[in-house]
Amino acid sequence: MRNALLFLLVLLLNLFLLFLNTNTFATKKVVCTLNPYFLIVKEISAGKLDVGLLIKPGANPHTFSPTVSDAKMLSNADLIVANGLGLDNAYLKNYKNVLYVAEKIPKKFLKTDKVHQDDEHGNVNPHVWLYPQFLANYIIPAIRDELSRIDPSNATLYRRNAEKLIGELNNLDRRFSKLLSSFRGSVVILEHPSYFYLFELSGIQLLSLEEGHGKQPSPEKIKSIIKTVKEKNLLGIFVGPQFNKSAIEIISRELGRNYHILDPLGYNVSTIGELFQNAYKTLEQAVKEEK
Ligand SMILES: [Zn+2]
Numbered sequence: 001m002r003n004a005l006l007f008l009l010v011l012l013l014n015l016f017l018l019f020l021n022t023n024t025f026a027t028k029k030v031v032c033t034l035n036p037y038f039l040i041v042k043e044i045s046a047g048k049l050d051v052g053l054l055i056k057p058g059a060n061p062h063t064f065s066p067t068v069s070d071a072k073m074l075s076n077a078d079l080i081v082a083n084g085l086g087l088d089n090a091y092l093k094n095y096k097n098v099l100y101v102a103e104k105i106p107k108k109f110l111k112t113d114k115v116h117q118d119d120e121h122g123n124v125n126p127h128v129w130l131y132p133q134f135l136a137n138y139i140i141p142a143i144r145d146e147l148s149r150i151d152p153s154n155a156t157l158y159r160r161n162a163e164k165l166i167g168e169l170n171n172l173d174r175r176f177s178k179l180l181s182s183f184r185g186s187v188v189i190l191e192h193p194s195y196f197y198l199f200e201l202s203g204i205q206l207l208s209l210e211e212g213h214g215k216q217p218s219p220e221k222i223k224s225i226i227k228t229v230k231e232k233n234l235l236g237i238f239v240g241p242q243f244n245k246s247a248i249e250i251i252s253r254e255l256g257r258n259y260h261i262l263d264p265l266g267y268n269v270s271t272i273g274e275l276f277q278n279a280y281k282t283l284e285q286a287v288k289e290e291k
Helices: 002-023 035-045 068-075 132-150 152-183 196-200 219-231 246-255 272-290
Strands: 029-032 050-053 079-082 098-100 187-190 205-208 234-239 259-261
Touching: 029 035, 035 050, 035 079, 035 132, 035 152, 035 272, 079 132, 098 132, 132 152, 152 196, 152 272, 187 219, 196 205, 205 219, 219 246, 234 246, 234 272, 246 259, 259 272
Parallel strands: 029 050, 029 079, 079 098, 187 205, 187 234, 234 259
Antiparallel strands: none
């Protein structure tokens, strides 16, 4: 009788511990579609959350579709941090708990471009993560709030880390503004309009080579870009590490200007701050050559 009672007690204790483990103390899982959001969530959560990345920095987010194991990862997530604006909405439509960060940015700041005109959410340029002001003012606060909602016990830590990151991005934003201020009215050439908001909202016209996702420009398009550039001041020529460089090489030769690698997804960086520091150095280098 005593043994049976002891057995029952141990069984109940085990069940109780199992309950605590799966409900209270289990590390919450966050999956981010894009590497920049992965870097941000990692930095804010500082090891308190299990953070996964869906699209590796070498892959093209515009043409990505999840594999079976990706779908499993998404199903197990307590929170999915996604971009929105047509970039990742289609394959996430059956998931709950998705934070579309771009929806937090007031529509008056969003702009359209020709390359993204086939996207399902209108023709708005979706590359909102490459503008430090959007990150500091809207995206990071939204991520901070969602992390605090799924894991309230660490909310103070998330607030503190988010504040630090916002401060760093505001500093970077000021440096970019200073660097780009003398280029108002200039043009810049990019393979794909990724750093669109940084240039366009600084009064610099972005000339994109691609005529749709992954579509290389026609000879006519190349000619028209060269003509436009010759009539204006050119800040520089840039291409992402994952893009085809053949058209950029032709333009670079024709205009007698070097081209530079400008990374939109954080290939070899461990923080979002590092991604922008690298971008700043690249722009600075191009500007120096121009002068
Ligand atoms: Zn794009």
